[in-house]
Each structure stands twice: as C-alpha cells, then as structure tokens.
C-alpha cells in the first residue's frame with residue numbers, strides 16, 4: 001500500500017520508522033492504523049493469508065474492523081521473521097493464550113536491543129506470568145515495554161481522543177514509543193511501574209464483566225459507582241501485594257481503563273457480563289462474541305492466586321461462583337451486600353480482617 005497525504009497530516013512530528021505489529025485482531029489493527037497515519041512503515045503480521053491479502057488489496061480488515069480503512073505505508077504479511085527483521089520497534093497484540101508460543105517460536109528473529117512492546121492485557125495460565133515477563137524470559141536481549149490504558153480499539157480507529165500509558169524501565173523506550181504513537185488524537189503518558197500498569201490492564205477485565213452483569217440487571221447508577229470503586233480497591237489490594245505501586249491505580253492504566261471498560265458496551269468483557277446477566281450461558285456468549293474476552297481466563301487465575309496468597313477479593317470470588325460455580329446472581333449479590341462493613345480506602349484506614 002502506498003503512502004497517502006492523510007498519513008502525515010495527523011500530527012506526527014517525527015521521522016518515519018519501520019515498525020512491526022504482531023496480531024491481526026481489533027487492537028493490532030487499531031494500532032497499525034495510528035502508526036500508519038503517523039507516517040511509519042508498518043509490517044503488520046497476522047497468521048491468516050486471506051486476511052493479509054484482503055488488507056493489502058482493500059486496506060480493510062473486515063473480520064475485526066469492518067469499514068475502517070488503513071491509510072499509509074502498511075505491509076500486511078504472514079511472515080513474522082521478515083516483519084520483525086525489518087522493524088526497529090515491535091508491538092505485540094496477540095491474545096495471552098497464544099502469546100508465549102508465538103514469541104518462543106520466533107525468538108531467534110528478534111535482535112539485541114530491539115524494543116518490543118506488549119499490548120496484551122492478560123495473564124498466562126501456568127505460573128501467573130504477565131506478558132512482559134514472558135518477553136523477558138523468551139527474548140531477554142530485547143528492551144521491553146508495556147502499553148496499557150483506556151483504549152477501546154474501535155474508538156482509536158475512529159480517531160476519537162484517547163490517552164494511553166507506556167510503561168518501561170528504560171527512559172529511551174518510553175520516549176521512543178511516545179514519539180512513534182503520539183498524535184493529535186492519541187496521547188501517550190509514561191510510567192516506570194511496568195508490573196502495576198500491566199497487571200491493572202489484565203485485572204480490570206474482571207470488573208468489566210461484573211459491570212456488564214450489573215447493567216443487564218438494571219442495578220442503577222449508585223450500584224455502578226460502588227462496583228467500579230470497590231473493584232479498584234480490590235484490584236489495587238491484590239496488585240500491591242504482588243509488588244505493584246498503588247499510585248499506578250490512580251492513573252490511566254488503573255482507574256482510567258477500569259472506567260472505560262466498566263461503562264461501555266464496546267468492551268468485549270462488559271458484553272460477556274451483560275449476556276450472562278440476561279441469562280445467556282457463558283460458552284454461548286463467548287461463541288457469539290467471536291473475539292477475545294481476556295477477563296474470563298484472568299478471573300480463574302486471579303481467584304486461585306488470591307486464595308493462595310490470602311488476599312480478600314469478594315468481587316472476584318462472587319463472579320467466579322456465578323460464571324463457573326452455578327451460584328445465582330441474586331445469592332452472590334446478597335452475600336456481598338451483607339459482608340462485614342469495612343474501610344473505604346485501606347491505604348488510609350486498614351481493613352478490619354474478619355472474613
């Protein structure tokens with residue numbers, strides 16, 4: 001695909017670079033669009049040849065983003081080694097279940113010092129690993145970053161005003177990603193708490209499912225606020241116990257992402273909760289969605305982990321009982337509401353441990 005006038009009009013002020021985006025789903029497509037419009041040559045890898053052919057021919061990824069035209073110098077490919085070898089920076093938007101396998105198979109294709117940024121908001125089943133930890137294990141010679149925040153793919157593709165967070169230990173990585181992605185509709189803030197930013201992105205998917213359930217049951221605005229805020233308390237309690245910085249949860253990757261996914265039916269996790277709240281069975285809801293909803297896997301892992309380390313997570317436990325334990329929604333709500341009344345902000349007033 002050739003460059004167009006539109007591509008350099010979007011506010012990017014930096015020289016064009018070769019970058020790769022791995023993963024041809026909704027988010028890979030949205031980030032490819034931003035990078036292409038910012039004037040960069042994007043080596044856009046996906047496993048499906050027909051999809052790559054369609055994008056090369058029409059500029060449209062009709063399966064994941066119908067009606068959205070990718071502008072600029074986009075090179076769709078099914079050759080991952082070629083995409084990575086040409087890229088200065090690699091963005092990975094592959095669902096958590098397949099993330100390690102794809103990176104491991106191609107670990108020799110990455111270069112020393114190459115910047116690799118995870119866009120994936122999930123946790124690996126074995127060992128409770130986050131994606132940056134997988135990158136660290138599989139391609140330790142690369143410089144690793146994580147991008148996370150309130151970033152509904154469809155809105156980014158529509159050029160709706162959006163902010164995100166690049167988390168990396170190395171300031172050069174943070175600056176490089178800010179320069180590559182930042183433009184008039186996309187702002188990139190920086191954080192150094194990689195673990196907190198990444199864990200926040202994975203955890204909020206659980207509460208988006210809870211919020212979808214509440215919305216299906218027409219529980220009211222007060223209930224919505226209670227769920228979001230108590231979700232924030234719960235996810236930060238858990239993350240801090242694992243080493244995250246509590247202040248990260250005040251930022252875009254924490255409360256920001258929690259708000260957007262808990263209030264929007266554009267969130268796939270929210271939609272799963274809504275469908276179950278309306279009486280649909282979980283498997284059917286997932287099938288009908290046809291896209292990844294990471295929260296349904298994250299929920300199981302976080303429930304197991306929180307119990308193993310003794311962290312109180314009543315919303316996680318309640319949702320687990322509804323989705324996987326056949327508990328009635330009504331019974332779970334009742335037990336949550338009748339639990340011991342406790343501290344609002346436990347970083348100020350410690351929680352009374354009585355559960």
Ligand SMILES: NC(=O)C1=CN([C@@H]2O[C@H](COP(=O)(O)OP(=O)(O)OC[C@H]3O[C@@H](n4cnc5c(N)ncnc54)[C@H](O)[C@@H]3O)[C@@H](O)[C@H]2O)C=CC1
Nearest residue numbers: 024025026027028047093095098120121151152153291292
């Ligand atoms: N869609 C969104 O609004 C956002 C998504 N994310 C995260 O990005 C990650 C990817 O999600 P989406 O692109 O939205 O999912 P999606 O469901 O739209 O697409 C998933 C893509 O992954 C590909 N895929 C699945 N297994 C694969 C494998 N073994 N090898 C290669 N490709 C494989 C599929 O073919 C598909 O192209 C998720 O962790 C999600 O949480 C993060 C921010 C926003």
Ligand SMILES: O=C(CO)COP(=O)(O)O
Nearest residue numbers: 149150151152267268269
């Ligand atoms: O992470 C997201 C927005 O920030 C996307 O959420 P869903 O995966 O629920 O669509």
